[in-house]
Amino acid sequence: MTEERNRNCSCDEDISTIHLTLEDDTELECHVLGFFEVDEDEYIALVPVDEKQVLLYGYEEHDEQFQLINIEDDEEFNIVSEAFEELFTEEDFQLLDER
Numbered sequence: 001m002t003e004e005r006n007r008n009c010s011c012d013e014d015i016s017t018i019h020l021t022l023e024d025d026t027e028l029e030c031h032v033l034g035f036f037e038v039d040e041d042e043y044i045a046l047v048p049v050d051e052k053q054v055l056l057y058g059y060e061e062h063d064e065q066f067q068l069i070n071i072e073d074d075e076e077f078n079i080v081s082e083a084f085e086e087l088f089t090e091e092d093f094q095l096l097d098e099r
Helices: 074-087 090-098
Strands: 005-011 017-022 027-038 041-048 055-062 065-069
Touching: 027 074, 041 074, 055 074
Parallel strands: none
Antiparallel strands: 005 017, 017 027, 027 041, 041 055, 055 065
């Protein structure tokens, strides 16, 4: 993640797409690749539409609202990245192409 993204987001009802609001107030539409847990913390993997880059965020849900949290610690990011690579395969990306 080279750009720090705002923590606000919106999604459609089945949470297959999320619109991230960037620091410059532009929106980035992302497919939700999936949710996963590492050491009792929840994370979400997003793929911007028409891209193959994966964005990883912490994920918290409160009263039907959710918040994405930037992973700012390098050690935490490495652990989350390794977990992501173990859980998700190339087939998961191919499913995005079918949407």
